[in-house]
Amino acid sequence: MSSTPSFKRLPRAVREQQMLDAAVKVFSRRGFHAASMDEIAEDAGISKPMVYAYLGTKEELFIACLHRETARMMLAIAGAAAPDLPPDQRLWRGLRAFFGFVGAHRDGWAVLYRQARGSQPFATELAAMRARLVEVVAGMLDHALRARGREVAATELEVVAYALVGASESLADWLADHPEAEPEKTATRMMNVAWLGAAQLLDGVTWRPPTD
Amino acid sequence: MSSTPSFKRLPRAVREQQMLDAAVKVFSRRGFHAASMDEIAEDAGISKPMVYAYLGTKEELFIACLHRETARMMLAIAGAAAPDLPPDQRLWRGLRAFFGFVGAHRDGWAVLYRQARGSQPFATELAAMRARLVEVVAGMLDHALRARGREVAATELEVVAYALVGASESLADWLADHPEAEPEKTATRMMNVAWLGAAQLLDGVTWRPPTD
Amino acid sequence: MSSTPSFKRLPRAVREQQMLDAAVKVFSRRGFHAASMDEIAEDAGISKPMVYAYLGTKEELFIACLHRETARMMLAIAGAAAPDLPPDQRLWRGLRAFFGFVGAHRDGWAVLYRQARGSQPFATELAAMRARLVEVVAGMLDHALRARGREVAATELEVVAYALVGASESLADWLADHPEAEPEKTATRMMNVAWLGAAQLLDGVTWRPPTD
Amino acid sequence: MSSTPSFKRLPRAVREQQMLDAAVKVFSRRGFHAASMDEIAEDAGISKPMVYAYLGTKEELFIACLHRETARMMLAIAGAAAPDLPPDQRLWRGLRAFFGFVGAHRDGWAVLYRQARGSQPFATELAAMRARLVEVVAGMLDHALRARGREVAATELEVVAYALVGASESLADWLADHPEAEPEKTATRMMNVAWLGAAQLLDGVTWRPPTD
DNA sequence: TATGAATGAGACTTCATTCAT
DNA sequence: GATGAATGAAGTCTCATTCAT
Known part of the structure; x- marks a missing residue:
């Protein structure tokens, strides 16, 4: 009961790549400021708090993309x-x-x-x-x-x-x-x-x- | 002291140049999005509504600078x-x-x-x-x-x-x-x-x- | 020199009727709140301060129209x-x-x-x-x-x-x-x-x- | 005193009704234009962004009330x-x-x-x-x-x-x-x-x- | 008389960000 | 681990209204 595996629980590395993919897409389409964390999260198929938990602030996220x-x-x-x-x-x-x-x-x-x-x-x-x-x-x-x-x-x-x-x-x-x-x-x-x-x-x- | 020149009520053309000067300064310092109309107005020594009255929207103002x-x-x-x-x-x-x-x-x-x-x-x-x-x-x-x-x-x-x-x-x-x-x-x-x-x-x- | 007649100086009653005409037109087209004093003044072919001098506040102006x-x-x-x-x-x-x-x-x-x-x-x-x-x-x-x-x-x-x-x-x-x-x-x-x-x-x- | 019911984090449907109640009240008291989203939000006991998130624009909110x-x-x-x-x-x-x-x-x-x-x-x-x-x-x-x-x-x-x-x-x-x-x-x-x-x-x- | 110039105040709206479940 | 719910803060823009010329 406590270890029921959830299909959504992808390993962290995979999730991060999904997020970065979405972020690059949205940032390039809208520009840094016009891009919204909402859109990025939605595009990555994940909830906003997850983005923050994994990749930090919007600025940090952008830098991660850059990197x-x-x-x-x-x-x-x-x-x-x-x-x-x-x-x-x-x-x-x-x-x-x-x-x-x-x-x-x-x-x-x-x-x-x-x-x-x-x-x-x-x-x-x-x-x-x-x-x-x-x-x-x-x-x-x-x-x-x-x-x-x-x-x-x-x-x-x-x-x-x-x-x-x-x-x-x-x-x-x-x-x-x-x-x-x-x-x-x-x-x-x-x-x-x-x-x-x-x-x-x-x-x-x-x-x-x-x-x- | 009694002949302090009147700094206000300048003709439109003068004010527009002041505003453009301020706008160029602020835009270049902060970037388009991070620049605030408040700061531009304050830097031009004028109130915000005047900026809107003379040079329009933030976007139009930026384009005016560009021009x-x-x-x-x-x-x-x-x-x-x-x-x-x-x-x-x-x-x-x-x-x-x-x-x-x-x-x-x-x-x-x-x-x-x-x-x-x-x-x-x-x-x-x-x-x-x-x-x-x-x-x-x-x-x-x-x-x-x-x-x-x-x-x-x-x-x-x-x-x-x-x-x-x-x-x-x-x-x-x-x-x-x-x-x-x-x-x-x-x-x-x-x-x-x-x-x-x-x-x-x-x-x-x-x-x-x-x-x- | 002091009494040069200006062609724009219409008698007060006439000006007031012009303003009321304009006001009725703009109020009915836009509604009370959406109507702007600017538009009314412009439509009346007169400057805003004149409207205030003659017919008072926006609210008073509307009431004048009503009357x-x-x-x-x-x-x-x-x-x-x-x-x-x-x-x-x-x-x-x-x-x-x-x-x-x-x-x-x-x-x-x-x-x-x-x-x-x-x-x-x-x-x-x-x-x-x-x-x-x-x-x-x-x-x-x-x-x-x-x-x-x-x-x-x-x-x-x-x-x-x-x-x-x-x-x-x-x-x-x-x-x-x-x-x-x-x-x-x-x-x-x-x-x-x-x-x-x-x-x-x-x-x-x-x-x-x-x-x- | 330790079991004070949690007034916050209500489900969406409930909050929407609260908002509509408040909106009807404020709109009817002040009229559409004079009503402020601030007052509606405060009356609903919620912050403004929630109103926008759930019920959209002021105009859309009014229409929701109408409906x-x-x-x-x-x-x-x-x-x-x-x-x-x-x-x-x-x-x-x-x-x-x-x-x-x-x-x-x-x-x-x-x-x-x-x-x-x-x-x-x-x-x-x-x-x-x-x-x-x-x-x-x-x-x-x-x-x-x-x-x-x-x-x-x-x-x-x-x-x-x-x-x-x-x-x-x-x-x-x-x-x-x-x-x-x-x-x-x-x-x-x-x-x-x-x-x-x-x-x-x-x-x-x-x-x-x-x-x- | 008449007006261009000027502004204080306030509205709507959007976001990045964080709780509490 | 994951998310719906929630908000503080800020920004753009508009308007009624008043000086000073």
Whole structure:
């Protein structure tokens, strides 16, 4: 009598994934503020107090979404861009994996970037993730430079990497908004913009402002 | 002491500017949703009903901010990048003006982009403005191409322009977050990324994905 | 310089009528609470402070409307139902005038009755007007009774009169809602209901509840 | 003292009735617009959000009141005026039930009619209910006519029924305003006005306007 | 006289969050 | 473990009403 198993009692890990799925869906559809815990709970097929018990506050819930989606994305990219490939190959594989991920999880992307960029509480989280990306890209550039016996100040590398990441994010936004667009083609376009410029830099060509 | 100037009963145009100033400030500090009309009104030194009477709903107020800041920015850029300059000069002047504007109105930039990107009601407004920028950049590229007797499909040009604009926005975000950074230096960096890559494209160099 | 005549300076009486016209129109269209002083002032082509200066508070303004419309209606009825006519003639003329008035001033009727009946502040005003109508009707009945040498307690007469007035109001409501309906026909119908029953009463026929 | 009954956490159905009770009370005391959701909630001994959660918007809440009171009244009338009685008996029983109901639920009556008559959103609801009453009355008249081998156009019957209903409503208003008045006596009076006139009509007597 | 400018007050409504069962 | 019931707090918006010009 005391141990009658209830069919509803799923293990905690499963329930949490259901909730995160629902949360990502609702957050991406409505935005952080407009999303209501009611809708998330209902969409997850669970009662609100459960959501609070498992994943905490609305803000914490959003951060949990961010974490999960970020981890998935970084995993996809890292898996594709093996460190032992030549730099241009790594960049291409990384970009293709990135746009492939965005194309496959447009919801997640919307949550990750568009929502988070706006409000302070999540800026930190987002900045951390972007920093990791920038670091990876800067590492590729550095790797390529050293292979040619050249060297550039770390700051400069970072800014260039930042711009490349920004351009990628922008195209990813564009991709998320165009359901019919092909991720691979988008990746190729980005590669054209990114690699041609980067290759020049790698070869020591630089542009300097006119004395005016 | 007897001639204290009368601070109240200002004409409508003046009050509207005060309100917009306050709104830009509060929106950029708190984000659209977290910003309260109370705080905006108080910051403008006026009562809430006046804000509603002059500038309408919270949403309309935000759009009014967007419009004003956008117009200012486009004016600054258009004034700097005269159409009769050679393309690289135009791009450089335009970028310098753009980053200069962002550096000078970091509040406005935050409102313009970061907030608006998130929520649907403003996506349209923002897309329109970005479209104008993209168009200008694509025009520059096209101009340069024709000068070299070459031609590229409009779609391709637009995607490249889109990526460049995205990279600029990203650096602008970075600039807005780093109060000590110099706009002109940031513009130079962006120019390096943008122009070197673009110049390659202009010369007919392209990158193609490996057959894998 | 001090007596330059302004074309806008209409005499007070005219302005007041304009305001009342506008007020009746807006009150009847929106109802008392939903009507806004702004709309009334704008509809009257005058500024709000003027409305307050001339006709006072919103509540006072509504009562002013009530008064004017009431007076007009009573005048129309009294003018038609001359006291020296035989009772059935008076009733008929009165009813015809009443429905004619309602048909011609559907706005005014809506203000008068539908709005006022609901809220306490105006119940008094309305009751007073209805009391005058009831009194007139009861007077007719009494007159007819005496002509036949009969007499009935005043209370009874009043209740009957009250019911007749109520039935008339009801048909008037119906008339106000049916723009295509003809006032005269409606009056005839009411006369059928009213006079046939009243005539019976006048003849001493009464109905008594069964002992059950 | 240790077994103080728990007044809180009542089941939904109970709370809804409490809320409706409070709403009817407040609406009838203040009128729709002047009534505040705060007061209703407080009167129901519950917080405002519960009212919204269970019964929705203020407007929806009012309509819910209308429905409940209407249903109760129609039930009372239908239960009293059995269709197998002779017409005059049905009319009498129906009227007695009607005035009995109004006398017992003066609050409800005020909500039902006086408030609803004024504003558009409820006109439909009210019209529907009145239409059912009119239909019932017209049915009685038709029944009586056929019993005497006569027939009258449906439209005419309806207008007569409408007038009778209007007269009843008017007397009901009067009853609601006179706490000391006896419902049964009022019903008798109404019966006198209604039945005597109707009986004449049933017998084929009609009144025609003079050629003037 | 006439009005644009201004506001205090208050209404409805929605949420994130927590008890008590 | 799970949930229906419950609420404090806040936010947007509107309106009648009054100054000061």
